[in-house]
Each structure stands twice: as structure tokens, then as C-alpha cells.
Amino acid sequence: MNNLPKQIIIYFVFMIIISVPLFYLFAYIHELGHKSQFTSEDINSKIKINYLKWPYGLTYPAASEDCDKFNGLSQESKAKIYYGGIKYNILSLFLIIISLTLAIAFLIARPESANKKWLIIIFLLILVALIVLIQPLAKNSNPLIVNGDIWKLVNNFTFNCENMFKSL
Helix, strand or coil: CCCHHHHHHHHHHHHHHHHHHHHHHHHHHHHHHHHHHHHHCCCCEEEEECCCCCCCEEEEECCHHHHHHHHCCCHHHHHHHHHHHHHHHHHHHHHHHHHHHHHHHHHHHCCCCCCHHHHHHHHHHHHHHHHHHHHHHHHHCCCCCCCCHHHHHHCCCCCCHHHHHHHC
């Protein structure tokens, strides 16, 4: 029982360390959603992950011609591209919730399990993934957050094709 504070500190440090790569993994998955929708609109695109500032990821047209194609899309087609990232986040969220449910069910079903420490670590890993995923999902689906996906859609966002490739 006197090891409990030490274990809590170890689990807390573990959660912090594991949350950073998970954060960027989910940013990349989000951008893959945009990229798949760009591809469905026959626009070549690239993904850039920003490690130090928000927005953490950006999917942008690969060339000037693709940029012009994007800017010429209807609002409905742009909506599909913006919602693509949110859709991939929601799919990831469902997978994490299912994993968390299975981990909890296993912990309940097998209380005599001698290897409970690993189950707790797996449970914490899934819980951290859930917490990490909710943050970008909330930012991208909020129309008041500048540069979020819904904000871009509401404000009819277009890429500045002439200057875009100089800054990337």
C-alpha cells in the first residue's frame, strides 16, 4: 500500500510521455482525412505537421494548379474536404472507445488476473489516447476557433496560390 503514491507518479509520467506522440499521430490521421477528400476531388495534396504551433497539421494543394482547382470548388465540395479530417477523428474516437470498453470489460471479467499491472497500463494508454483525441476534435469542430475546419468552411477559406508555396 505504501507504493501507491510512487505508482501514481509513474503512471502520470507515463501518460505525459505517451501523450505527445499520440497527439501528433492523431493530427496526422486528421490530415489523412483531408488528403483522402482532396484525392476524391482529383486534387493532389501534401501533408505538413507542425510540431511547435497550432494548427498542428495542414493538408494543402501540392502545386499551383491544384491550388487553383481547390479555390474553384463549390462550397459543398470544400465542405467534404473540411469534414474529411473531422470524420477521421470521429472514426478514431470510436475505435478508442471500443478499445476502452474492451479493456474495462476484461478488468471486470478477470479480477483475479495476476497481470493486472499491464491491464492498468493498457487502460491508461487508451484513456490518454481518448483525452488527446478530444482536444483537436473540439478545436476543429468549433466555428469560433480561427483556422479550425468549420471556421474555414464558414468563412469560405481559399488558399493564396501565389504566396502559399513561398511560405511552405
